[in-house]
Amino acid sequence: xxxxxxxxxxxxxxxxxxxxxxxxxxxxxxxxxxxxxxxxxxxxxxxxxxxxxxxxxxxxxxxxxxxxxxxxxxxxxxxxxxxxxxxxxxxxxxxxxxxxxxxxxxxxxxxxxxxxxxxxxxxxxxxxxxxxxxxxxxxxxxxxxxxxxxxxxxxxxxxxxxxxxxxxxxxxxxxxxxxxxxxxxxxxxxxxxxxxxxxxxxxxxxxxxxxxxxxxxxxxxxxxxxxxxxxxxxxxxxxxxxxxxxxxxxxxxxxxxxxxxxxxxxxxxxxxxxxxxxxxxxxxxxxxxxxxxxxxxxxxxxxxxxxxxxxxxxxxxxxxxxxxxxxxxxxxxxxxxxxxxxxxxxxxxxxxxxxxxxxxxxxxxxxxxxxxxxxxxxxxxxxxxxxxxxxxxxxxxxxxxxxxxxxxxxxxxxxxxxxxxxxxxxxxxxxxxxxxxxxxxxxxxxxxxxxxxxxxxxxxxxxxxxxxxxxxxxxxxxxxxxxxxxxxxxxxxxxxxxxxxxxxxxxxxxxxxxxxxxxxxxxxxxxxxxxxxxxxxxxxxxxxxxxxxxxxxxxxxxxxxxxxxxxxxxxxxxxxxxxxxxxxxxxxxxxxxxxxxxxxxxxxxxxxxxxxxxxxxxxxxxxxxxxxxxxxxxxxxxxxxxxxxxxxxxxxxxxxxxxxxxxxxxxxxxxxxxxxxxxxxxxxxxxxxxxxxxxxxxxxxxxxxxxx
Amino acid sequence: xxxxxxxxxxxxxxxxxxxxxxxxxxxxxxxxxxxxxxxxxxxxxxxxxxxxxxxxxxxxxxxxxxxxxxxxxxxxxxxxxxxxxxxxxxxxxxxxxxxxxxxxxxxxxxxxxxxxxxxxxxxxxxxxxxxxxxxxxxxxxxxxxxxxxxxxxxxxxxxxxxxxxxxxxxxxxxxxxxxxxxxxxxxxxxxxxxxxxxxxxxxxxxxxxxxxxxxxxxxxxxxxxxxxxxxxxxxxxxxxxxxxxxxxxxxxxxxxxxxxxxxxxxxxxx
Numbered sequence: 001x002x003x004x005x006x007x008x009x010x011x012x013x014x015x016x017x018x019x020x021x022x023x024x025x026x027x028x029x030x031x032x033x034x035x036x037x038x039x040x041x042x043x044x045x046x047x048x049x050x051x052x053x054x055x056x057x058x059x060x061x062x063x064x065x066x067x068x069x070x071x072x073x074x075x076x077x078x079x080x081x082x083x084x085x086x087x088x089x090x091x092x093x094x095x096x097x098x099x100x101x102x103x104x105x106x107x108x109x110x111x112x113x114x115x116x117x118x119x120x121x122x123x124x125x126x127x128x129x130x131x132x133x134x135x136x137x138x139x140x141x142x143x144x145x146x147x148x149x150x151x152x153x154x155x156x157x158x159x160x161x162x163x164x165x166x167x168x169x170x171x172x173x174x175x176x177x178x179x180x181x182x183x184x185x186x187x188x189x190x191x192x193x194x195x196x197x198x199x200x201x202x203x204x205x206x207x208x209x210x211x212x213x214x215x216x217x218x219x220x221x222x223x224x225x226x227x228x229x230x231x232x233x234x235x236x237x238x239x240x241x242x243x244x245x246x247x248x249x250x251x252x253x254x255x256x257x258x259x260x261x262x263x264x265x266x267x268x269x270x271x272x273x274x275x276x277x278x279x280x281x282x283x284x285x286x287x288x289x290x291x292x293x294x295x296x297x298x299x300x301x302x303x304x305x306x307x308x309x310x311x312x313x314x315x316x317x318x319x320x321x322x323x324x325x326x327x328x329x330x331x332x333x334x335x336x337x338x339x340x341x342x343x344x345x346x347x348x349x350x351x352x353x354x355x356x357x358x359x360x361x362x363x364x365x366x367x368x369x370x371x372x373x374x375x376x377x378x379x380x381x382x383x384x385x386x387x388x389x390x391x392x393x394x395x396x397x398x399x400x401x402x403x404x405x406x407x408x409x410x411x412x413x414x415x416x417x418x419x420x421x422x423x424x425x426x427x428x429x430x431x432x433x434x435x436x437x438x439x440x441x442x443x444x445x446x447x448x449x450x451x452x453x454x455x456x457x458x459x460x461x462x463x464x465x466x467x468x469x470x471x472x473x474x475x476x477x478x479x480x481x482x483x484x485x486x487x488x489x490x491x492x493x494x495x496x497x498x499x500x501x502x503x504x505x506x507x508x509x510x511x512x513x514x515x516x517x518x519x520x521x522x523x524x525x526x527x528x529x530x531x532x533x534x535x536x537x538x539x540x541x542x543x544x545x546x547x548x549x550x551x552x553x554x555x556x557x558x559x560x561x562x563x564x565x566x567x568x569x570x571x572x573x574x575x576x577x578x579x580x581x582x583x584x585x586x587x588x589x590x591x592x593x594x595x596x597x598x599x600x601x602x603x604x605x606x607x608x609x610x611x612x613x614x615x616x617x618x619x620x621x622x623x624x625x626x627x628x629x630x631x632x633x634x635x636x637x638x639x640x641x642x643x644x645x646x647x648x649x650x651x652x653x654x655x656x657x658x659x660x661x662x663x664x665x666x667x668x669x670x671x672x673x674x675x676x677x678x679x680x681x682x683x684x685x686x687x688x689x690x691x692x693x694x695x696x697x698x699x700x701x702x703x704x705x706x707x708x
Numbered sequence: 709x710x711x712x713x714x715x716x717x718x719x720x721x722x723x724x725x726x727x728x729x730x731x732x733x734x735x736x737x738x739x740x741x742x743x744x745x746x747x748x749x750x751x752x753x754x755x756x757x758x759x760x761x762x763x764x765x766x767x768x769x770x771x772x773x774x775x776x777x778x779x780x781x782x783x784x785x786x787x788x789x790x791x792x793x794x795x796x797x798x799x800x801x802x803x804x805x806x807x808x809x810x811x812x813x814x815x816x817x818x819x820x821x822x823x824x825x826x827x828x829x830x831x832x833x834x835x836x837x838x839x840x841x842x843x844x845x846x847x848x849x850x851x852x853x854x855x856x857x858x859x860x861x862x863x864x865x866x867x868x869x870x871x872x873x874x875x876x877x878x879x880x881x882x883x884x885x886x887x888x889x890x891x892x893x894x895x896x897x898x899x900x901x902x903x904x905x906x907x908x909x910x911x912x913x914x915x916x917x918x919x920x921x922x923x924x925x926x927x928x929x930x931x932x933x934x935x936x937x938x939x940x941x942x943x944x945x946x947x948x949x950x951x952x953x954x955x956x957x958x959x960x961x962x963x964x965x966x967x968x969x970x971x972x973x974x975x976x977x978x
Contacts, residue, residue, distance in 0.1 A: 132965045132969075133965050133968045133969045133972065134969075135969075136921060136924070136925060136965065136966055136968075136969030136970075137969045137972045137973060137976075139920060139921055139924050140917035140918065140920050140921050140969065140970070140973045141917060141920070141973075142916065142917070142920060145924075181972060181976070185976065232913075233976040233977055234977065234978070235949075235974075235975050235976045235977050235978045236975070236976035236977075367922070367923055489782055489783075489784040489789060490784075490789070490790070490844075491790045491792065491797055496792065496797075500795055503795060513792050517782070
């Protein structure tokens with residue numbers, strides 16, 4: 001059936017005024033909407049609706065912001081299309097989330113700035129959108145693994161390349177992406193081909209005119225690096241030359257003539273230094289070209305010093321580990337063994353493919369150690385002799401490569417910052433959009449509690465556990481013999497006899513005469529997400545702990561991979577995930593004690609927990625991924641996470657989960673849950689348990705039904 | 709040319725397959741063959757294991773019977789099974805049994821992919837007994853002197869499920885393969901495809917870039933085989949960037965961003 005679009009009559013000024021008064025709470029805020037009302041009243045209905053919806057969406061974030069939005073928007077309607085208005089409003093709301101009302105109002109007020117930025121962004125390349133491609137690109141180039149980061153200055157500290165947020169130097173996004181690419185390649189070459197072999201900081205200290213010296217040095221080094229890029233990445237170098245010409249940044253012929261010796265393959269950064277000294281004051285450096293950024297000798301030096309120390313320590317620890325592994329020796333006997341390095345094979349430009357030998361024999365190296373060697377050689381040109389001495393007993397660090405994570409509790413001491421937290425978005429249903437990086441999520445440990453609870457529970461449910469084990473055992477993968485197959489390992493005698501009889505009678509003979517072994521593989525990973533909000537105190541908490549214990553006992557016989565996490569939180573900046581059992585962890589006394597250690601905490605903010613656990617689940621390679629929530633009530637937290645907002649965000653998180661191929665399921669004891677759970681989980685994906693004491697009995701049963 | 713039909717044990721390799729030795733693998737294999745020891749080839753995909761086997765089959769003048777193992781490959785697929793023919797059951801030898809009877813070289817490619825029970829079948833064949841038990845017909849097949857069992861395995865997968873059991877691996881003489889050094893790999897590409905030395909060197913450089921990305925979003929870097937594919941396309945007048953995209957990047961990953969990054973790398977080089 002086709003409906004012809006009915007052109008709705010425009011809203012009258014009075015109607016518009018009423019609507020605006022409602023959503024801007026004019027009764028209390030005394031905001032004046034006259035101009036806006038007059039202009040809006042003259043528009044078509046579709047336009048009116050569009051603007052008014054956005055006013056409502058902005059008003060759900062902040063009323064002042066909405067007021068400023070409507071007063072500016074009505075005047076700007078002629079020069080802005082809808083997409084632009086939308087991104088303007090969203091940008092302002094995002095800014096409000098991140099930086100507060102003041103900054104957000106500034107964005108609404110400086111519409112001209114936004115329009116300029118908007119055009120810049122549509123024609124330019126945006127760092128955020130290109131970051132992951134650029135990062136892969138940078139890591140594909142040889143040498144030390146680099147990081148990328150957004151910054152107002154373009155430079156590298158030899159480990160991280162800092163790039164601008166937007167590049168809009170050229171006309172199209174594609175061309176501007178090339179600018180990013182050139183920046184990455186150039187700074188990679190700086191780090192890779194020895195610009196930082198010089199202690200540039202101390203050289204500059206001796207110079208009376210450090211600034212001139214640095215800019216001449218930078219210009220000359222660019223000549224050298226350009227030549228290297230021409231040899232290493234000729235395709236990119238071609239584009240770089242072309243863009244340079246386009247922007248008229250090609251250095252003068254006389255400058256290039258004088259710098260000509262730097263183009264030779266064997267020239268090094270020492271040659272650059274020599275030429276800089278020779279031509280200082282005699283030669284004006286050309287203005288910097290589009291990709292060269294700036295040099296930050298101080299930062300490079302700090303970064304390098306830290307790295308040298310760290311890598312020396314790591315390398316010597318690695319050697320020690322190698323000796324132990326290869327020779328099975330104790331620490332004292334190490335002295336007799338000699339590590340040496342030798343070049344592996346001929347390599348372009350730099351001899352950094354080294355082979356490590358122990359007593360003349362090549363040692364196989366894990367990938368992370370190879371990376372370490374590459375990084376050391378990139379700094380020092382070789383592995384110095386003192387590095388080749390395995391670490392002594394006192395220096396030994398078992399966890400060489402693991403960066404130590406700060407204790408999540410520490411961030412609460414002193415001033416607050418979001419370091420070390422996972423940031424997740426949250427759905428704001430009024431805004432009909434996500435709030436970016438809204439929840440700061442931390443994983444925390446649960447203190448294991450060793451008392452009589454575990455023994456008691458296991459005792460109390462002895463019979464049930466036995467029963468569960470048996471049922472779960474029956475679910476394990478087993479080879480099943482499939483009969484009457486077209487192909488198979490063995491002849492199915494029954495089928496054959498029948499077929500022969502059929503043939504004898506003159507009927508058609510079946511070709512399904514074989515048996516085949518078929519393995520039905522259970523390939524399931526499941527996370528149990530346990531509500532640890534304050535409301536679970538008492539009975540519910542105990543029932544949760546009992547259920548988890550029983551379930552874990554049963555799952556051990558089944559062999560499914562499972563993890564258990566608790567969640568709780570207090571407002572968006574303190575979302576907490578408690579590790580009870582991770583996937584890789586074995587079920588042991590400690591895990592049992594941690595299950596026992598589950599204690600009620602604060603509020604029930606669910607969206608972040610679902611998002612974070614889905615993130616974990618997604619890293620597990622399994623055919624079926626399940627997220628089961630044990631909860632006692634609807635989502636609820638401080639800062640507006642009540643009622644509809646919380647339900648809608650949770651629903652959105654569950655939709656995201658399904659999109660990733662995860663099956664969410666909810667088990668709850670909230671009797672009112674039938675009102676909101678179908679909306680969140682869909683009709684079939686939850687169970688409401690009326691009696692808390694039933695929980696331990698039910699959970700394992702539900703799991704069994706869910707996975708067979 | 710019409711397709712030729714051959715019995716597996718009649719598959720002799722007549723012309724020398726090009727193989728560039730990297731170490732003493734040829735000598736070791738020959739002496740293992742003389743001493744009737746089974747051989748295990750280790751190494752990442754596309755580094756020349758299968759080519760090496762073809763080369764050795766040619767060198768020794770024996771038929772080469774290759775079985776590519778998959779996760780549904782059972783013992784009967786190797787040893788043989790009863791089939792029904794006109795109301796009678798007929799025994800049909802599997803490829804392994806055929807190789808034993810014919811005294812050929814049996815090459816079980818990617819052995820860890822096969823089901824666990826297949827491993828057990830090759831055990832008696834892989835130690836000094838050199839017999840293949842054929843339970844279903846109630847016979848033992850004693851291998852002749854010129855039979856040789858070779859298996860290959862890629863240790864890079866690092867999955868517990870796909871690891872070779874000690875009881876299996878300790879029966880074999882192991883040869884390790886890896887991507888050849890740059891100059892050797894360049895020679896291989898030039899010899900196989902006839903593209904210029906300079907282009908081949910660029911391809912190798914590109915391969916190293918993708919190998920740098922291993923573990924950073926790629927499971928494996930570009931293998932020598934992929935480079936040969938790309939070079940063949942280039943020698944047929946496909947532009948290098950397109951060849952790298954179709955023959956290498958697309959073969960390595962489906963991830964859109966990774967593809968874009970690999971394309972950026974190749975367009976930087978050519």
